[in-house]
Amino acid sequence: MRNLLPVLTVLAAIIALWYVAVAPMNIRVALDQAERAGAAVTPEGALPRRALSVWRLMLANPDQIGAGYRLERPRLPTPEQVGRELWKTTGEMALRGRAMSKRSLIYHGWITLQSTLWGFLLGTSLGILGAVAIVYSRVVDMSLMPWAIISQTIPIVALAPMIIVLSAQLGIEGRVVPKAIISAYLCYFPVLVGMVKGLRAPAMSQLDLLQTYNASGLQAFVKLRLPSSVPYLFTSLKVGIAAALVGTIVGELPTGAISGLGARILIGDQFGTPLAIWAALFAAAILAGALVTLLDMLQRVTLRRMGMAA
């Protein structure tokens, strides 16, 4: 409870800042609309107004500032508008039994979630396998690790269309596979790095001790290295699932996809419906938060079971 006050203070500050920013962001649009509706605005005409800063426009038209908070297509919607749009496209539709309608963010979120989970599964498996290979083979360490690092320096937006085109060339139907690959591409790396560290966590004396028992390599892996890596694994998984979600959304952006949160963001941009963009952005953030929280809970339960409560 003691932490509640600072947390709420920060939240309130962010929302307040957001509300304040709405006025300058929307003043031009508000004045354009007011002028068209016949109201008197200074200066008249969109062109002369362009020469003035938003601050001077607000000073000259204090009466119109409020209108910026009620626009249908604002540059920057208010938190309340975003919340309402989010509710309209999720909860309200669900209440009317249309949760899986093409206009519902639940539907699009589900599409994104599926690809995210496939990508996460693929990326995590590759990351863990890669880490095992790296820890057990110096050759793999020296030959694979540099490429893993290089792979993360390539912007995913540049790579995503190539993966889509390539998978289409290979005759892979639909978007699930290429999206999962893009998503896996982003999420394998934190898992790889975390698992390498985790598998190497046991001290030299721990490994020596197993040697005095004549333990086999497999026994050392199962009884020592694997359990040692669990805390590292969970930390990586939390980073990894967020990266997988970003990867999926990026995979939905420039690829002509029509479903998924990424597609909603792009379509909202093309059709000039900022509320849709913001609602989709928030849906993605909420989804990411939920996934990370879920993994966090899983981590707590697992570590407590293992006697390593963090």
Next chain:
Amino acid sequence: MNATADDRATMIDPVVVARGLDLTFQTNDGPVEALKDVNLTINKGDFVSFIGPSGCGKTTFLRVMAALEHPTGGTVSVNGMSPDEARRNRAYGYVFQAAGLYPWRTIAGNIKLPLEIMGFARSEQEHRVNKVLQLVDLEGFGKKFPWQLSGGMQQRASIARALAFDAEILLMDEPFGALDEIVRDHLNEQLLALWERTEKTIGFVTHSIPEAVYLSTKIVVMSPRPGRITDVIESPLPKERPLDIRDTPEFLAVAHRVREGLRAGHAYD
């Protein structure tokens, strides 16, 4: 084995025999002679301490006995076998300075670790865990996790783990080095009692002169560059050793000889 006449005359039942043992590590700064011409015989039931400054090879010698390092020259035998064979025969239990208990296993689970690896039956594992927990005075702590125990208790648990599979030789590498003096005294007393009850042969590496003199039947004084033995002292102290034996003239005489040996072998430049 080909025991020499000298061995037969003086030794009853040698457990460890090292002859002309050399071990040179190749490092980036050139070769380092960790052990040079080390000759030592450890008899059954001996409590042998290895004492000397850092780099004198005391830990290395222990590791050679345990087949964790392999000598570059000379011979060493454990129970008449090579150290590698002795390991396969579960000849020794090893205790490191860090207790090294697995945090995800209970104390009982930790003691079971070697038993699982060596393929003991499940019922046998339980039986042995209870037996060694009793030996180190940790009955009732089997279900606790390591972090719930003090440092001294953790180290006792790690000794129990080394005893679990009935190794005849206990190799201890500064097992109490990280503990405070009071806990250390207590553990030294307990270790002596344990040694008497189990009749193990113990190799014990330490930095502490009082610890070495208090515990050992034989004290091996070593010196660095190259790592070698400078003195082997057969302790005249009786087997029964209360803590205040450390104030007796006999004890102080042995301690003095150890100190002399350390000083002679070690140029403080």
